[in-house]
Structures are given as C-alpha cells and as structure tokens.
Amino acid sequence: MSFEKLGLIKPLLSAIKELGYEHPTIIQKRAIPLVLAKSDIFATAQTGTGKTAAFALPILQRLRHPLEHNNVRVVILSPTRELSIQIHEDILSYSTNMKVKTMILVGGKDLETQKRKLKEGVDIVIATPGRLLEHIENGLSLNSVEIMVLDEADRMLDMGFTKDIRKIHPLLPKRHQTLLFSATFSEKVRKLSKLILTKPAFIETAKKNTTVDTINQVAYLVDTNRKAELLAYLIGSRNFPQVLVFTRTKASADELVIELKKDGLKCGIIHGDKTKANRLKTLTQFKEGQTRVLIATDIASRGLDIENLPYVINYELPSIPEDYVHRVGRTGRAGRSGEAISLIDVYEKYDIKDIERLIGLKIPQEVVEGFEPDPNIRRKDVDEVKLKAEHKRNSAKKERQYNKNTSSKPQTRKQVKATKKKRKTTKRD
Ligand code: AMP
Secondary structure (H helix, E strand, C coil), X not given: CCCHHHCCCHHHHHHHHHHCCXXXXXXXXXXXXXXXXXXXXXXEXXXXXXXXXXXXXXXXXXXXXXXXXCCCCEEEECCCHHHXXXXXXXXXXXXXXXCCCEXXXXXXXXXXXXXXXXXXXXXXXXXXXXXXXXXXXXXXXXCCCXXXXXXXXXXXXHCCCHHHHHHHHHHCCCCCEEEEEECCCCHHHHHHHHHHCCCXXXXXXXXXXXXXXCEXXXXXXXXXXXXXXXXXXXXXXXXXXXXXXXXXXXXXXXXXXXXXXXXXXXXXXXXXXXXXXXXXXXXXXXXXXCCCEEEECHHHCCCCCCCCCCEEEECCCCCCHHHHHHHHCCCCHHHCCEEEEEEECCCCCCHHHHHHHHHCCCCCEECXXXXXXXXXXXXXXXXXXXXHHHHHHHHHHHHHHXXXXXXXXXXXXXXHHHHHHHHHHHHHC
C-alpha cells in the first residue's frame, strides 16, 4: 500500500517522499484513515514503529484550512522534554510545505517567552502535562482544541502525570478527538482510556509487550565485577560503531563512564541528575557521532529517537520488566534490524525470567569466551529467591483460577444466595 492510497494530500506526500519514506508502516496504515475520519483511537504501538507520523500526518491534513482565530487547535501531550522535541522535529519536517504553526511547551524554557509566542497564534502545541497546566493557569485556553494526543501514555502515568491529565481533560471542548498511544497495555492506561476516550477504535500493532521481530536478543552471563570489562571488550572486538547502554541506577551509570573512559571509549551520559540542557547536548553529540557510547538510565529510555541505532546493551536489567521493552525499542526501528544484548549476573538470572514471561519469548543465554562466570559465586539469598518465585507463581495461578471461577458480571442477591446454597450442598456431598 502507498501513502497516496491512504488519502494524504500533496504537501504531505512530497514531504514524506523527501524523507525517504516509501511505504506506510502498519500503524500508519491503520491509524491514518481513522484519524482523518475523526475517530478516537486507542493504539498500542512501540516506539520505532512509525507512530509519530501515524498521528502527525493526518493531524496536519486536518489542519490544512486555517481558521479565523489564533487559538490552539491540537494538543500533543508527551512524558518528557526529549520526546516533545522529537515530535516537534518530526512535525516540522512533515509540514514543510504547509502553513501550520507548532511549538513546544516544556520546562526549562522561559514561561514569559512561551506566553508571548502563544499569543501570536499557534496551531499545535507539544507539551509535557505539567508545563501545559502552568500555561493554563496563566490564561492559555483550550476552548478551541479539536484534537488531543497522548503519546507514550503509559510512561506519562508511570511518571505520575495522572492527576495533571485528569485536570487537563475537562478543559477541552465537549466535541474533540482524542488519540491515545501507549507502548504497553497496563491497567492504568486502560482506566485512563475509559475516562478520556469516546467509542475508540482499537489498534494493536504488536502483541502486548512484545519486542520487535527484527531485534536479535541475547543475554551474556558474566560476573558482576567483570561487566564493564566485557562491555568494553564487546564494543572493541565487534567494532560496534555506536551503542546505547542502559544501567539500572544513576550511580552505576556514573561508575561505568569512568571505567569505559579508561578503555579510551568516548562516552556520553544521560540520567535524571543531569540538567535538561546537558542531556540534550549529550544526545546531540551522540547523534552527531562525537561519542561512541551513550549511557542512560530508564528515564532517558523513552523519547530518544536515534536513526539507525544498531545496538542496545542492557548493562543491568531494568527493575520493571516493561522497561526492557522500551529499552530494546531503541533499536530495530521502522523495520530495520538491531541487536539487544543483556549482560546478566547471577543476581539477574531470575529477573530475565520475568522479562521473558512478559514478552513471551525466550532470550538465549550465552557466555563469551574469557568471561565465563565463576561457578563458585552463588547468590547468597538463592533459596529465598527461589521461594519467592515459587510463591509468586502459586499466587498468580490462584488468581487465574479465581478469575475463571468468578463471573465478571455483578450478581443479584438471589444469584449470590443460590451460589452459596450450591456450595453448601457440594460441601456436604
Ligand atoms: P517513531 O516510531 O515515530 O519514533 O519512528 C521511528 C523512526 O521511523 C523515525 O526515525 C521515523 O522518521 C521513521 N519512519 C516513520 N515512518 C516511516 C516510514 N513509513 N518509512 C520509513 N521510516 C519511517
């Protein structure tokens, strides 16, 4: 299928042609006609599937006729400053042949300057929920908003933006279109979707919490104290041009930079303690190829759009299995191939099982010659961990059984009585 067949207008078609997009991705094929038809959408799509264009292209088409007023017509909410910038850049490149005004409202920039620009008239704002609310308190009206997008909704909720979104939603006009994109299908997202979506069309481009097929995933077993050495060895011996490396904590990210620098590797580091300006500068340096290794914690694992990133390395597995999906989603974007390598020590052998359960895939475990784990190193708490895992499995089994036995429909008093009576009879029998 071609982009023309999706009904996109010429200014957009020539812009995407210039970007080298030949065919729409699955999410684009499914979402573009629905957005043009003004339907609400609930889409589970991972980063890297082309989801930004899936909402941005039809939105731009909807805005092609300018209106008399100067008010905001589209609000795109995103969890982080980095993702907002990425969306903004994408929209600018799609709208080169159109007269649509877009701006970013994120923290770290002067509120007054943003207010002045808003007054001059803006069609699309891309905002983090907190900063948007600040502007609303300062007089920004959402009365003319036609479309609201929630990008990476699960991440926004995980980051504690639920209250902000609940405050923003009632300020929109009654008739508006909402497009919700989420990488995972969590309970929190489902709850929010019920509140903010009206008769949404569901789009599920990948199975729940799956990783993209084109990503080759492998785990290398290694002792904790040899991880940095193995990482440097892999980068050097396999001649990785650029790698994105994830650590679980800020402290281990800081320690790793020191270790890798000793091996002469040029590194950048992005985590929550770095200022926004610093994070952005580091990202730009990585994108421009000035650094070979970018070390990041999970806060940075979303919203980073780096063209053609072939390797992602989990120096430590994330504490939340869902974050694994987001981390490895940094590679294998838009159908390209990629490799996700996890370095796992004896403490992470159980964590990887949770990830495998989530993604429904077995990640092969291998050993790199010269880095074989010391068989004498055992988890001190191994029995405790086994017991915990068993307990977890049993409770999950019980819950599944319980859910099977209980009807989801509320029962009438008469039905409850009948069930109780039946139970009693069975007991006696
Ligand atoms: P996203 O999932 O929106 O973060 O997009 C991932 C990457 O795929 C971005 O670099 C886009 O520029 C690129 N992309 C989006 N749609 C297409 C397409 N139809 N063909 C090729 N690349 C695309």
